[in-house]
Amino acid sequence: MEKIQDNYSRRSFLKVSSLTGGGMMIGFSWLANLIPNEALAGSNVPKEWIELNGFIKITPDNLVKLYCPNPEFGTNVMTSLPMMIAEELEVEWKKVIVEQGDFDTPRFKSQFTGGSQGMRMAWVPLRTAGATAREMLKQAASNEWDVPISELTASNGIVAHKGSNKSATYGSLATAASKLPKPEKVNLKKIGEFSLIGTPQKNVVGKNIVSGNSLFTMDFKYEGMLIAMAIHPPAFGMKLKSFDAADAIKMPGIKDVFEIQVYKDGYERASFDTRAFNNLVVVVGNSTWEVMNAKKKVNVQWEPIQTKKETILSWGGRKQEEIIPGGLESTDNHLKQMLEMQKKQGKVLRKDGDPEAAFVKAKKIIERTYSAPFLAHNPMEPISCFAHITEEKAFFVAPIQIPEMIKQNIIKNLDIPADKLEMKLARMGGGFGRRAYGHYIIEAGHISKKMNAPIKLIYSREDDITNGVYRPTYMVTYKAAIDENNNVTALQIRGGGIPEGAVHENRFPAGAFENYIAEGWSIPSNITIGAFRAPGSNFIASAEQSFLDELAESIGKDPIDYRIELLKKAKSNPVGKNNEYDVDRYIGVLELVKLKSNWGKNDKNVKRGIAAYFCHNSYAAHVVEVSMKNRQPVVENVVSALDCGFVVNPEGAKNMVEGAIVDGIGNALYGGLRFDNGSPFQKNLNQYRIIRHNEAPKKIDIHFVQNNIDPTGLGEPPFPPVFGALANALYKATGKRFYNQPFINDLNKI
Amino acid sequence: MSKFYLKVNGKKYEVDVDPSTPVLWVLRDHINLIGTKYGCGVGACGACTIHFNGRALKSCQLPVSAVGVQEITTIEGLSETGEHPVQKAWLALDVAQCGYCQTGQIMAAASLLKSKPNPTNEDIDTFMSGNICRCGTYVRIKDAIKLAAKSSTK
Numbered sequence: 082m083e084k085i086q087d088n089y090s091r092r093s094f095l096k097v098s099s100l101t102g103g104g105m106m107i108g109f110s111w112l113a114n115l116i117p118n119e120a121l122a123g124s125n126v127p128k129e130w131i132e133l134n135g136f137i138k139i140t141p142d143n144l145v146k147l148y149c150p151n152p153e154f155g156t157n158v159m160t161s162l163p164m165m166i167a168e169e170l171e172v173e174w175k176k177v178i179v180e181q182g183d184f185d186t187p188r189f190k191s192q193f194t195g196g197s198q199g200m201r202m203a204w205v206p207l208r209t210a211g212a213t214a215r216e217m218l219k220q221a222a223s224n225e226w227d228v229p230i231s232e233l234t235a236s237n238g239i240v241a242h243k244g245s246n247k248s249a250t251y252g253s254l255a256t257a258a259s260k261l262p263k264p265e266k267v268n269l270k271k272i273g274e275f276s277l278i279g280t281p282q283k284n285v286v287g288k289n290i291v292s293g294n295s296l297f298t299m300d301f302k303y304e305g306m307l308i309a310m311a312i313h314p315p316a317f318g319m320k321l322k323s324f325d326a327a328d329a330i331k332m333p334g335i336k337d338v339f340e341i342q343v344y345k346d347g348y349e350r351a352s353f354d355t356r357a358f359n360n361l362v363v364v365v366g367n368s369t370w371e372v373m374n375a376k377k378k379v380n381v382q383w384e385p386i387q388t389k390k391e392t393i394l395s396w397g398g399r400k401q402e403e404i405i406p407g408g409l410e411s412t413d414n415h416l417k418q419m420l421e422m423q424k425k426q427g428k429v430l431r432k433d434g435d436p437e438a439a440f441v442k443a444k445k446i447i448e449r450t451y452s453a454p455f456l457a458h459n460p461m462e463p464i465s466c467f468a469h470i471t472e473e474k475a476f477f478v479a480p481i482q483i484p485e486m487i488k489q490n491i492i493k494n495l496d497i498p499a500d501k502l503e504m505k506l507a508r509m510g511g512g513f514g515r516r517a518y519g520h521y522i523i524e525a526g527h528i529s530k531k532m533n534a535p536i537k538l539i540y541s542r543e544d545d546i547t548n549g550v551y552r553p554t555y556m557v558t559y560k561a562a563i564d565e566n567n568n569v570t571a572l573q574i575r576g577g578g579i580p581e582g583a584v585h586e587n588r589f590p591a592g593a594f595e596n597y598i599a600e601g602w603s604i605p606s607n608i609t610i611g612a613f614r615a616p617g618s619n620f621i622a623s624a625e626q627s628f629l630d631e632l633a634e635s636i637g638k639d640p641i642d643y644r645i646e647l648l649k650k651a652k653s654n655p656v657g658k659n660n661e662y663d664v665d666r667y668i669g670v671l672e673l674v675k676l677k678s679n680w681g682k683n684d685k686n687v688k689r690g691i692a693a694y695f696c697h698n699s700y701a702a703h704v705v706e707v708s709m710k711n712r713q714p715v716v717e718n719v720v721s722a723l724d725c726g727f728v729v730n731p732e733g734a735k736n737m738v739e740g741a742i743v744d745g746i747g748n749a750l751y752g753g754l755r756f757d758n759g760s761p762f763q764k765n766l767n768q769y770r771i772i773r774h775n776e777a778p779k780k781i782d783i784h785f786v787q788n789n790i791d792p793t794g795l796g797e798p799p800f801p802p803v804f805g806a807l808a809n810a811l812y813k814a815t816g817k818r819f820y821n822q823p824f825i826n827d828l829n830k831i
Numbered sequence: 832m833s834k835f836y837l838k839v840n841g842k843k844y845e846v847d848v849d850p851s852t853p854v855l856w857v858l859r860d861h862i863n864l865i866g867t868k869y870g871c872g873v874g875a876c877g878a879c880t881i882h883f884n885g886r887a888l889k890s891c892q893l894p895v896s897a898v899g900v901q902e903i904t905t906i907e908g909l910s911e912t913g914e915h916p917v918q919k920a921w922l923a924l925d926v927a928q929c930g931y932c933q934t935g936q937i938m939a940a941a942s943l944l945k946s947k948p949n950p951t952n953e954d955i956d957t958f959m960s961g962n963i964c965r966c967g968t969y970v971r972i973k974d975a976i977k978l979a980a981k982s983s984t985k
Contacts, residue, residue, distance in 0.1 A: 155929030155966050283925045290930035291921045291937060292913035293866015293906035300865040308860075333832060333849065369869075370849065370856040461870055461878060461931040461965045510868075510931030511965050542871040732925050736971065740928055743967025766875035766963065775956035777969035 131255035133214035135188040136166050136207065143238060143252030145172045148182040150189035150207075151199050152482055154460075154512030155740075156796050157733035158199045160285045162207055164730060168277045169211030169269060171235045172251070179285040184484040184504035192506070194482045195517050195612065197697035197794030200729055204791050205269070212267040220264070221257035222249055272727050272789040281732035286508070298465045298480045298507040299539070306467070306535045307336060309528045310372045311361040313548055314383050316759030317608045318409045321360040322384040329364060329378040334371035338364050338379060341527040343520060344494050351394045353486040356520035357549030357609040363528055369539060385409075386607065404605040409759030412454065412554075415579055418604055419556040423450060427575050427600030430586035433657040434596035436562075439571030443562035447635055451559075451624035453822040454753035456552035456613055457761075459771060462510020463545040468525035469535035474501045479522050480509040487519035495526040513744075514612035518550045546769055547761045551754060552613035553578040555620040559628035562596070567636045570596060576621070577602035580610060583617035589667065589695065590629065592660030593647040608756065614744065615797035618696040619804070623749065623822070626692035626805025631818060640691050640809070641675050662695045666724045669786050670702040673722035677784050678704035687717050690809025692802040699725040699798035700786075703742065705778075705806040707814050712831060714811060716746055716778040723783065723799060726790035738799045739781045745803025747772025753823045770825075835895050839864065840908025850896035855879040857895050858905060866906035866934045870963070877962030880935040880942075881905050887942035889961070906934040909941060917941045920979035928966035936962050940976045949980050 130138040130146065138146040147163040147170075163179045186192050191202055215235050222240040223230040226247050234241050241248040272279075289296055314320055326338035343359050344350070362379055366372040388407045395401055440446060467478035475497040481487060484504060491497055509516050525538040540548065557576025564570050572594045576584045586599035613619065633643035645668055652664035671693050674680070678689070686708050693702035706718040719742050728734045751770035755762035763769035808819045811828070819827055837844045839862065846861045853872075858864040858881070867890055870878030874892040881890045882904035890903075909915045917940045927933045936959070943950055943958040950958070955973050964972065 155927075157928070283922065284927060284930075286930070287922050287925060287927060288913060290927045290933055291906075291918040293864075293934040295865055297868075297931060299869065302863070302865075368848075368856065368860040370852045370860070373872075374849070374851075459965055461868075461876070461929065461963065463869070509929060511929045513965075539869075542873070542876075736925060736928060736968065739970055740967035743969055744965075747967070765873050766871040767873050771963050771965060772967070772969075773961075773963060774959040774969050774972070776960075777967070779952070781970050 131259045133217060133255065133259055134210050136210045137170065137214045139251050139255040141252045141255065143250040144178060145170070145176065145238060145251065146178045146180055148180055148189070150182045150192050151194045151203070152192060152480075152484065152506040152509065153181060154194060154480070154482065154509035154516060156194065156199060156737055157284060157730065158194060160282055161200060161730040161733055162203050163285070164277055164282060165203060165207040166211040168275055169208045170215050172238045174277050174282065176238070181506055181508070184506055186485045192484055194512065195514065197699065197796040197798060199794070199796070200792040201698065201794045208269050209267060212269055213263060214258070216264045216267050217258040217261050218251050218254045220261050221254040225257065278729050279727065279731070282730050283732060296508040297462050297510050298467060298478055298537070299462055299510070301467045301478045301507065301537065303467065303469065303535045306537055307365050307367065307532060308369050308372050309363055309365045309525070309536045309538045310376050310541065311363050311524060311538065311544065312376060312379060312381055313358040313361055313544065316409055317357060317549065317756070318386055318407060318759040319383040320358065320386050321362065322382040324362050324382065325380040326362075328380070329375040332371065332375040332378060334367040335375045336365045336367070337532065338362065338375070339531060341524065341531070343523050343527065348494060349392045349394050349400070351486065351489065352396060353483060353517050353519065354490050355518045355550055355609050355611055361524065365528065365532055365536060373541065405607050406605050407607070410606060410608060411757050411759070412755045415554055415756070416452070419452065419554070419577065419579065422577055422602050422604065423556060423558050423575060427577060427602035430584060430599045430601050431591060431657065432598045433591075433594070434571070436571040436573055436596040436598040439562045439596040440560070440573070442564070443570060444565045445563040446560060447563065447632060448558060448560040449628055449631060449818075449820060450556065451627065451820050452556045453554065453620045453623070454755065455554045455608065456748060456752045457546045457754050457769060458511070458513045458515035458550070458613060459546065459766070459769065460509065460511025460513060460515055463542050464521050464540040464548070465538060466521045466525035467535070467537045468522070468529035470495070470497070470526055470529040474503050475526065477504040477522060477525065478507050479504055479519065480507045480516050481519045481522065482509070482512050482517040486517070487522050490519070490523055491526065494523050495530065497526070513614050514616065515550060518611050542766060543764045546754070547764055549609035550611035551608065552616070552619070553581050553610045555583050557584060557621065557624045559624060561632050563636060569594065569632060569636065572596070573598050575600040576624070577604070579604045580606040580608070583621040585617065585621055587659045587661040589651065589660070589662050590625070590647050592651040592655045592657060595656055597656065607759075614741070615696055615800045618694065618797070618801040622692070622694040622696070622801030623804030623808065626694065626802060627808045627818070627820070630690065630692075630805070630809040630812070641671055641680060644693060645671055666700045666786070667693065667695055670700045670722040670724050673784055673786055674702040674704055674720055677722060677782065678720035680704065688810055688813035690806045690811070690813060692805030692809060694798070694802040696801060697797045698793035699723065699795060701799040701802050703799075703802050703806040705803070705810040707807070707810045709814050712828070714750070714814065714828065716807070718780040718782065719778045720782045721784065721799065722786065723795065724786035724788065725795040725798065726788065726793040728785050729792055731785070734785070734795055735783050737795055738783050741799035742781055742803050743772060743777050745800050746778065746807055747776070749804040749807050749822055750776070750825050751823050833896070835898065837895070837898055837903060838900065839903045840905060846895070848895060850894060852895045853891045854881065854893045854895055854898060854903065855890040858890065864905050864907050868931055868935060870932065870935075876932070877939060878932050878935040880938040880962065882938060882942060885942075885945065887939045906938055909938065915941060916979040916983045917944065917975070920975040920982065923978060924971050924975045926968050926971040926975050928968055932962065932964045936964065936972055940972070940979065943976065944980055944983065948983060950976065
């Protein structure tokens with residue numbers, strides 16, 4: 082048993098920091114929350130439910146309700162997080178009721194679904210919550226039976242005393258338990274002692290999903306609710322000038338057409354307050370189809386924006402200025418601009434040894450440039466939000482990944498006092514990072530205030546795709562110096578993006594080359610961007626892993642063996658400082674995928690590519706197998722090895738890795754949003770290509786490294802290396818290297 | 832506005848809507864059957880798949896005026912208890928991630944199995960490729976369709 086002490090809470094109080102290997106960490110004092118019993122005892126405890134801490138409620142007739150603190154967008158937190166509570170609480174999982182917690186971060190401390198942090202951040206706090214409640218229930222029995230707590234056992238929702246043959250259900254003890262002080266220390270099981278954690282458990286809302294029950298914001302209904310849709314500029318670099326709604330307002334079912342200003346002038350945006358367009362024309366009516374039709378009848382005039390500066394409050398409260406340039410941007414021009422930047426030295430992010438000298442002395446130089454387009458997230462459920470703002474309260478039903486991050490925005494831009502804010506966290510029809518940016522909550526709030534009515538704001542798919550918050554467009558060049566003995570003597574990485582780059586200077590293969598330089602640059606843009614599943618990594622991994630493949634081939638080495646050789650070198654004789662990866666775990670996934678894929682076997686019809694990557698604290702390696710049919714690739718199989726520490730729910734974990742693989746193959750082959758005159762070219766799913774059934778891998782074979790490391794996260798890590806593994810397999814299948822995403826463009830030229 | 836009489840899941844409904852209103856929005860907004868989802872409105876994603884006279888159809892492309900006396904089945908009417916073999920297979924293999932597209936996927940799969948009780952991989956690819964799953968659950972969907980086929984033909 083590991084002893085978890087209460088000083089856990091005193092060590093970490095709202096700590097925001099960067100994580101080794103990307104992502105961020107927000108440390109909260111979770112345990113400070115586990116003391117509601119003093120406050121609740123005798124006062125506002127609902128008779129039917131006794132709350133033992135923020136996460137657990139028990140009824141006298143022994144129903145156990147567990148709350149999932151984190152919003153759910155398909156990563157299965159609603160199942161996996163409560164499993165952690167149930168394990169230590171010692172209740173029967175099949176009898177537990179799981180509910181999505183509302184937005185109440187003071188109560189739950191962390192309600193953050195993103196950055197592959199769910200399992201990782203909850204691992205100790207949620208188990209501690211379960212153990213704390215269990216000990217309080219045991220203490221209640223101990224008091225009642227006048228026996229030492231050490232003689233009591235708790236299992237399946239029952240506290241028992243062997244000596245006196247007494248037993249009591251949690252339900253019968255809950256009221257007394259809720260009045261007890263919280264234990265100072267609780268024991269947590271170690272890995273290996275679990276009975277629930279580590280076993281495959283099915284989605285707790287599976288039945289609701291397959292039955293079509295109301296789960297999503299789109300499905301939410303409310304007495305007197307109106308439907309609202311907004312019209313935004315047709316191009317980035319444009320803004321609202323004026324509008325004429327005379328025809329629209331006459332349309333059947335239409336209540337009003339008006340303008341909203343989303344954020345106040347001078348509002349200092351925080352990191353997740355990104356929004357492309359601040360002034361919108363809103364159409365409100367009785368039903369969706371009526372509003373969709375009326376929207377077409379609004380005559381709107383647009384005008385160009387001028388270059389402006391906005392102040393952003395970034396993580397940790399640091400203020401930074403962001404330039405938003407005027408002008409209408411285009412993909413063709415972006416490519417020209419990025420190629421131009423690649424000719425000049427960028428900002429030096431890291432330098433080891435003397436790379437310049439090594440390149441001068443090189444016998445051979447390999448230089449390859451990679452690019453990728455903007456991507457739209459396209460969650461299946463388009464953006465939506467319900468708002469009902471009255472004198473008494475501001476009530477939202479919102480699909481939002483990090484509700485805490487939108488709170489100040491709501492308070493400041495909607496003039497709502499914090500104590501009047503009430504938000505239900507709806508299940509999200511996909512997130513992928515898009516729903517970390519909650520501007521639509523503010524939009525919905527303005528509309529409800531103006532209408533003085535409950536409203537549901539709905540984005541059409543076109544609105545969703547063309548409204549911004551995209552994965553940036555990127556370019557990077559990898560350049561290696563090779564000496565007369567076929568040794569790689571230097572590596573240069575130069576890259577950037579619009580409006581931000583993706584070079585991670587301290588990641589592998591930094592540390593493995595004597596002479597190394599990483600440079601970065603960025604070009605401002607008025608096209609808005611945001612986190613997209615493994616931000617930055619999802620591009621840089623594809624370039625790096627393709628380049629390593631080409632490099633290995635050019636010096637006559639097996640691509641897996643070469644990676645392992647470099648990693649071993651980085652361990653035994655590391656170059657430079659701050660190498661942000663664990664060599665052993667990295668080698669672990671490479672060796673596992675080598676074994677499980679039977680690497681080295683030959684099948685003349687199926688060609689294979691390997692890639693591995695580390696980001697967001699976990700390690701992933703894939704072998705992608707492709708064949709060609711009618712000059713199009715068929716992904717026959719993908720073999721994956723993951724090291725995300727201990728796997729809490731193997732069923733959910735496997736499903737998520739499968740999804741990441743399909744997502745990676747889809748975006749590598751087909752993904753991309755093109756711009757002409759500031760306007761997104763693909764406006765709906767008949768134009769924006771998303772991978773479909775017939776393009777998905779025929780088979781996926783997933784393996785987890787078995788270890789006792791605390792969970793390190795899985796939503797993002799499997800995604801980035803898919804691109805490179807596919808590119809490397811396509812090379813074997815076609816004889817061509819693929820440098821520019823989406824690969825379909827070059828595939829169609831073969 | 833015009834009055835339409837629809838037969839949905841065996842029940843009769845009267846709605847007063849614009850004749851161009853897609854069945855998708857009639858279901859969702861007017862008769863409160865929200866299991867049929869909106870994803871694109873242009874027939875490209877399949878989230879709104881229903882059965883029209885027993886065959887899969889994208890309800891965003893079907894104006895209410897074209898329905899007449901023909902029968903509509905939605906996910907809510909696929910089985911009374913939510914225990915259609917396809918739904919059971921979906922649960923057995925824990926297919927869903929976010930779950931938004933899955934009712935459309937299930938309706939499409941049920942229609943496929945009706946016409947082809949033992950579909951091949953190619954049959955599944957061809958029939959199901961109008962239904963997008965952005966979370967990427969395609970491999971599980973294929974396995975679930977085969978499982979449903981097996982359990983139905985037992």
